[in-house]
Amino acid sequence: MRITTVRRIHQLFIFVLFVWFCIVSTVGDKFWQIRNWPINWILHLDPLVALGTILSTGKFYWPLHCALGTVVITIIFGRFFCGWVCPFGSLHQFVGFWGNRKKTAAQKIRLNKYRNAQSIKYYILVLFLVMAAFPSISASLQTGLLDPIPLVTRSFQLVLLPIFDRGTYLTSVNVRYYEYGWLIFAVFATAVLLNLVIPRFYCRFICPLGAFLGIINRFSIWRIGKNKSECINCKLCEKSCEGGCEPGGKIRISECVLCFNCLDDCGHEIISYQTRPSLAGEITNPDISRRGFILSLVSGVLVIPAVRLSGKLRGNWYHKVIRPPGALAEEEFLKRCIKCGQCMRVCPTNVIQPGGFEGGLENLWTPVLNNRIGSSGCQLNCVACGQICPTSAIRPITLSEKLGTGEFAEAGPIKLGTAFLDRGRCLPWAMNKPCIVCEENCPVSPKAIYTQEFFNTIRDGILSVKKATGNTIETIENKLLPDKFATGDYYCAVEGGQRRKIVSNTENLIKISPDEQFEKIPAEGSKIEVQVRLQRPYVDIERCIGCGVCEHECPVSGKKAIRISAEGETRSADRKLLLER
Amino acid sequence: MNEQKSKKLSRRQLLARAGKAGVSIAAAGAVSYLLYDQKGPTAHPEEKEVTLRNFSVKEQPGRTMSIVKGSDRVKTIDKAIELLGGIERFIKPGETVAIKPNVAFASPAMLCATANPELVAEVVRLCYSRGKAKKVIVTDNPINDPASCFTLSGIGKAVSAAGAEVVLPKDYLFRNTTLAGGLLIKNWPIFFEPFAKVDKLIGIAPVKDHHRAGASMTMKNWYGLLGGRRNIFHQDINTIIAELAMMVRPTLVILDGTEVMMTNGPTGGSISDLRRANTLIASTDCVAADSYGCTLLNLKVSDLPYLAKAEKAGAGTTDYESLKPLGAEVT
Numbered sequence: 001m002r003i004t005t006v007r008r009i010h011q012l013f014i015f016v017l018f019v020w021f022c023i024v025s026t027v028g029d030k031f032w033q034i035r036n037w038p039i040n041w042i043l044h045l046d047p048l049v050a051l052g053t054i055l056s057t058g059k060f061y062w063p064l065h066c067a068l069g070t071v072v073i074t075i076i077f078g079r080f081f082c083g084w085v086c087p088f089g090s091l092h093q094f095v096g097f098w099g100n101r102k103k104t105a106a107q108k109i110r111l112n113k114y115r116n117a118q119s120i121k122y123y124i125l126v127l128f129l130v131m132a133a134f135p136s137i138s139a140s141l142q143t144g145l146l147d148p149i150p151l152v153t154r155s156f157q158l159v160l161l162p163i164f165d166r167g168t169y170l171t172s173v174n175v176r177y178y179e180y181g182w183l184i185f186a187v188f189a190t191a192v193l194l195n196l197v198i199p200r201f202y203c204r205f206i207c208p209l210g211a212f213l214g215i216i217n218r219f220s221i222w223r224i225g226k227n228k229s230e231c232i233n234c235k236l237c238e239k240s241c242e243g244g245c246e247p248g249g250k251i252r253i254s255e256c257v258l259c260f261n262c263l264d265d266c267g268h269e270i271i272s273y274q275t276r277p278s279l280a281g282e283i284t285n286p287d288i289s290r291r292g293f294i295l296s297l298v299s300g301v302l303v304i305p306a307v308r309l310s311g312k313l314r315g316n317w318y319h320k321v322i323r324p325p326g327a328l329a330e331e332e333f334l335k336r337c338i339k340c341g342q343c344m345r346v347c348p349t350n351v352i353q354p355g356g357f358e359g360g361l362e363n364l365w366t367p368v369l370n371n372r373i374g375s376s377g378c379q380l381n382c383v384a385c386g387q388i389c390p391t392s393a394i395r396p397i398t399l400s401e402k403l404g405t406g407e408f409a410e411a412g413p414i415k416l417g418t419a420f421l422d423r424g425r426c427l428p429w430a431m432n433k434p435c436i437v438c439e440e441n442c443p444v445s446p447k448a449i450y451t452q453e454f455f456n457t458i459r460d461g462i463l464s465v466k467k468a469t470g471n472t473i474e475t476i477e478n479k480l481l482p483d484k485f486a487t488g489d490y491y492c493a494v495e496g497g498q499r500r501k502i503v504s505n506t507e508n509l510i511k512i513s514p515d516e517q518f519e520k521i522p523a524e525g526s527k528i529e530v531q532v533r534l535q536r537p538y539v540d541i542e543r544c545i546g547c548g549v550c551e552h553e554c555p556v557s558g559k560k561a562i563r564i565s566a567e568g569e570t571r572s573a574d575r576k577l578l579l580e581r
Numbered sequence: 582m583n584e585q586k587s588k589k590l591s592r593r594q595l596l597a598r599a600g601k602a603g604v605s606i607a608a609a610g611a612v613s614y615l616l617y618d619q620k621g622p623t624a625h626p627e628e629k630e631v632t633l634r635n636f637s638v639k640e641q642p643g644r645t646m647s648i649v650k651g652s653d654r655v656k657t658i659d660k661a662i663e664l665l666g667g668i669e670r671f672i673k674p675g676e677t678v679a680i681k682p683n684v685a686f687a688s689p690a691m692l693c694a695t696a697n698p699e700l701v702a703e704v705v706r707l708c709y710s711r712g713k714a715k716k717v718i719v720t721d722n723p724i725n726d727p728a729s730c731f732t733l734s735g736i737g738k739a740v741s742a743a744g745a746e747v748v749l750p751k752d753y754l755f756r757n758t759t760l761a762g763g764l765l766i767k768n769w770p771i772f773f774e775p776f777a778k779v780d781k782l783i784g785i786a787p788v789k790d791h792h793r794a795g796a797s798m799t800m801k802n803w804y805g806l807l808g809g810r811r812n813i814f815h816q817d818i819n820t821i822i823a824e825l826a827m828m829v830r831p832t833l834v835i836l837d838g839t840e841v842m843m844t845n846g847p848t849g850g851s852i853s854d855l856r857r858a859n860t861l862i863a864s865t866d867c868v869a870a871d872s873y874g875c876t877l878l879n880l881k882v883s884d885l886p887y888l889a890k891a892e893k894a895g896a897g898t899t900d901y902e903s904l905k906p907l908g909a910e911v912t
Contacts, residue, residue, distance in 0.1 A: 028732070380687070434815065434818070436815065444850060447850075486890075549725070
């Protein structure tokens with residue numbers, strides 16, 4: 001079998017595996033649900049994830065050890081990851097092949113020649129790594145924006161899967177929604193469509209992971225090269241060159257993605273995969289100019305401090321950036337989050353959303369809870385997001401740590417924020433209508449939402465007695481809406497202050513529940529007041545964990561009458577609200 | 582271009598061209614005619630409505646309600662159903678059965694915020710073994726995330742093991758309904774499709790404290806059939822519960838008062854919210870079952886206005902004593 005056929009089978013296998021891991025990221029215990037599938041495996045193989053977090057945190061988080069394997073294999077065999085593993089690369093390769101299949105050999109050779117712009121990806125890499133590492137006062141891991149593995153993961157998990165699953169309902173009970181999914185889609189679609197301009201456009205010009213592997217490719221033991229000097233320079237070896245590395249001339253080792261197409265296309269068996277350098281000579285180092293390098297270095301130093309001039313990490317922090325349970329304090333969180341979207345995908349309620357720009361530029365596509373989306377706020381007995389997070393930006397907490405039970409009893413439950421009641425919108429507070437859905441659904445025991453009873457005289461509720469008996473009052477007014485007061489929430493207060501529950505009413509007769517008796521039957525001509533019994537909700541800040549179930553369930557559906565705000569979240573000491581005694 | 586211009590149109594070409602033009606014009610005309618809408622859109626497009634069927638079986642005087650004391654739910658439910666005439670009275674061989682337990686919250690079974698999984702599984706087993714049912718489905722439209730509710734409550738696993746199919750509330754299973762004589766259920770989406778295909782319906786609910794409604798029992802359990810933004814009905818909780826009792830005519834309801842949630846309902850969240858009452862009720866009259874059930878919460882019938890409303894609407898009786906409930910105790 002030809003080596004290119006082996007490569008295609010391998011690429012297809014990894015791609016199918018990748019899609020399979022996306023599908024099985026569904027909570028459940030069927031074989032096509034999450035169980036113990038290693039759905040983070042490809043993310044963990046990504047050396048840029050490992051390198052980025054090493055630079056930003058100074059530590060090599062243990063599940064990322066797989067990336068060491070990728071580096072070692074690259075040093076021995078070359079950029080196999082790009083040509084053989086990367087599912088995004090495979091997609092580009094397929095689209096690029098398909099989009100240009102009708103071109104002539106000469107056109108293809110022109111298409112796949114080396115371009116100076118291929119050095120841009122190295123500048124992007126330097127920029128991101130310096131942002132992560134250099135000024136230790138403001139390190140921010142932004143590699144995830146363009147790192148192909150997180151990019152393709154969030155594109156499939158948060159965009160393609162929900163779109164294609166609309167009819168089948170295989171990966172969720174109901175359609176899932178992702179705010180800023182459109183932006184993820186736009187980036188993904190642009191990257192894929194650019195293959196029609198130049199094959200593997202993203203890999204050649206943009207990919208920071210490719211740039212990193214390109215740099216270490218100079219050490220590779222085996223590499224592509226010419227084994228004879230009698231080459232007729234037909235350039236056919238460059239016809240399908242995926243990396244644009246010019247194997248026909250002095251091969252650019254850093255650009256070679258090990259597609260092996262040149263081996264196939266060379267009719268004279270001049271090109272081989274070998275340990276000795278190419279007889280035509282080779283260029284081992286990427287084509288980076290000193291000026292470009294310094295420019296990206298300086299930019300990297302300045303970008304994060306410039307972005308943080310917004311004060312979003314200090315006093316101007318945005319109250320709606322509510323992080324999942326177990327998320328690290330904001331600065332530490334931003335050093336680890338790679339925006340892969342795994343937490344958003346695995347969240348059974350769909351409440352975790354890719355963030356936008358409101359919380360600052362660094363907030364883009366990081367996990368933020370939006371209680372208006374999904375099936376029910378952050379579920380009390382669930383820690384799925386932390387268990388899945390590949391970099392521990394959300395710590396893998398246990399249920400007892402989340403709920404503050406057992407050994408965590410003293411620390412108390414993890415708070416995501418605090419519920420604030422909007423009395424101007426709340427039905428019992430603002431409109432004199434009974435409701436308390438929030439109280440009912442508060443999952444904490446004892447409930448963090450409690451109520452107080454109020455009796456409010458309704459509009460036009462002062463009536464005059466025509467005649468009263470033990471359990472009825474006939475009123476002079478005769479325009480009452482029949483049974484308006486029959487809901488069990490209305491009371492009749494008579495002179496002297498006694499209040500009794502109304503059972504039903506006609507236009508001028510009010511029937512009262514026989515449970516009690518009048519101390520004194522109301523006199524003719526005396527006034528009565530029809531009152532509605534209201535249970536008005538209050539939030540107990542000491543109990544509220546900010547789970548957002550109340551906000552999700554609040555029937556005031558436009559702008560909710562009870563909303564979570566991140567004040568009081570456990571993860572950041574400076575956002576504390578409650579005085580502890 | 583020039584070449585074409587200079588050429589003369591042949592007769593054959595002219596006819597072909599005229600033919601194509603004719604077909605195109607006819608097609609445009611036909612499409613316009615078929616789609617022609619003289620009225621324009623209305624403010625509220627009419628939707629086809631559905632009605633839940635009546636699942637009740639023939640009444641047998643003296644066998645409407647049974648109250649069994651005991652701590653083992655499997656034994657008490659077996660006895661309670663036996664007293665009413667056995668499951669064979671309710672399920673005929675080859676029938677399909679829907680069981681609607683209360684699966685509202687994603688919380689573990691021991692907190693009793695949801696129907697007890699062993700109890701639900703036992704009813705499934707009875708339907709299959711004694712009732713010879715062809716198929717049993719277990720379904721609910723919970724408040725918390727549906728899949729998580731069935732998983733964490735243990736109901737999903739228990740009933741699957743007993744051979745039932747769990748049906749989750751997917752969007753396309755909802756249809757609009759209007760309750761005849763109702764005030765609130767008007768052109769409202771309900772969880773309909775799973776119930777459209779079955780012959781019998783059994784409701785299973787625990788006895789729970791409920792701050793707004795007073796208590797959540799078998800009638801409140803039908804809230805799970807409401808779809809859409811059903812929380813707005815909390816403004817008139819008593820009317821909506823009574824209307825649900827009018828809308829749903831079950832074969833049998835089971836009210837589980839083995840452990841009663843006395844406080845912090847309907848979510849509970851702590852074992853300290855529970856009280857052991859060791860009582861299980863089976864009834865074909867959910868108003869009667871709830872009227873008895875509220876005593877387990879130390880409430881009176883008049884504390885729950887929805888009971889009187891449902892009685893007035895003809896959904897059952899609050900005077901459960903008049904039904905001469907059958908009693909037993911199992912250990």
